[in-house]
Amino acid sequence: MTLNVGDKVIFKVFRYNPEKDEAPYFQDYEVEIRRRGMMVLDGLNQIRWEQDGTLAYRRSCREGVCGSDGMNICGVNTTSCMAHIEDYNTTTLTIKPLPGFPVIKDLVVDFTDFFNKYFMVKPYLIERIPPPEKERLQSVEDRAKLDGLYECILCGCCSSSCPFYWSDKDYLGPSAMLNAARFVFDSRDDGKGERLDIVNNKHGVWRCHTVLNCITACPKELNPTKAIAMLQHEILKRKW
Amino acid sequence: MAEFMRGYIDRYTGSAKAGDFSWFAQRITGLCLILILIFHMFINHWGSLWPSAMMWFMMHAMFKKVFYVVFALFLVYHGMNGVFYVFDDYIRTAGWRTTLKLVFGITGVVYFWVAFIAIVP
Numbered sequence: 001m002t003l004n005v006g007d008k009v010i011f012k013v014f015r016y017n018p019e020k021d022e023a024p025y026f027q028d029y030e031v032e033i034r035r036r037g038m039m040v041l042d043g044l045n046q047i048r049w050e051q052d053g054t055l056a057y058r059r060s061c062r063e064g065v066c067g068s069d070g071m072n073i074c075g076v077n078t079t080s081c082m083a084h085i086e087d088y089n090t091t092t093l094t095i096k097p098l099p100g101f102p103v104i105k106d107l108v109v110d111f112t113d114f115f116n117k118y119f120m121v122k123p124y125l126i127e128r129i130p131p132p133e134k135e136r137l138q139s140v141e142d143r144a145k146l147d148g149l150y151e152c153i154l155c156g157c158c159s160s161s162c163p164f165y166w167s168d169k170d171y172l173g174p175s176a177m178l179n180a181a182r183f184v185f186d187s188r189d190d191g192k193g194e195r196l197d198i199v200n201n202k203h204g205v206w207r208c209h210t211v212l213n214c215i216t217a218c219p220k221e222l223n224p225t226k227a228i229a230m231l232q233h234e235i236l237k238r239k240w
Numbered sequence: 241m242a243e244f245m246r247g248y249i250d251r252y253t254g255s256a257k258a259g260d261f262s263w264f265a266q267r268i269t270g271l272c273l274i275l276i277l278i279f280h281m282f283i284n285h286w287g288s289l290w291p292s293a294m295m296w297f298m299m300h301a302m303f304k305k306v307f308y309v310v311f312a313l314f315l316v317y318h319g320m321n322g323v324f325y326v327f328d329d330y331i332r333t334a335g336w337r338t339t340l341k342l343v344f345g346i347t348g349v350v351y352f353w354v355a356f357i358a359i360v361p
Contacts, residue, residue: 172252199252202258204252207329209325232263239260240264
């Protein structure tokens, strides 16, 4: 559907202020298309700056790098700064907070548990030897193994789209395990064993039932399911 | 480890909390069940497709008994393990989960025993 400058689109936005509201509700806002290729984030900014300053949502870089503005748009998790309004082929966009996370206010959710699980897999280089005087060298082939793993922006879209992340509060989730894989397969890292010990858990890699929602949800087009399968393979290889 | 991480470490450490064996065994038994099922069809329904010497071997009482005991064992393990997975995924109360696993576990053992005494008189 082509939207022209001057056209109007309805944003049906999830609203909830736990200090005031008894229950969440949806509020409709009219967003004017002011230039071709407007993003959903541009629409939300228009609402907040010109219509309703009480609307709460996170945003920062507005170009798909910071991962702040993960939300559920028309039933699919994505970052609003990477979602073109036109691509939804509708004049009414339903915008909700990421499912499975506690809502703080409106589209802002609590990421505490998500980040604790991320920190749990030790997302940093672990070295048993003293650091070299210059940079840590890595061959081109070893560096290529990290493609598809290091690009994660921690927006939470993948974990939030996983039904087992909703049902099992202890499940590490696709994002934490993608980041675990990013270091497990890094040739410069010596912490492979301890990371595999952490993800080798019934709330870790073995909870993944390959629903594949995480792949659809990832705005960076990464494949957390494949990363989890790689970790499963490494664990089985190490054990048997 | 920072204070806000308190409680997280215990959840993901300890070999008893791993699920690697049941995950792996579920796939191996699943694969074996497909092969066993195909073999079962050859033994019981498509016998004419086999050379007579092979057929004699397969129809041998001892072979059939071992074959069907293994069939029942894999079937019960695969089924029960799958049901346990469903309980782990969808039942959030630890008490209910344990109770249901116990009930279904005992049912599985009884089921296998019934199959065993039916196959090996």
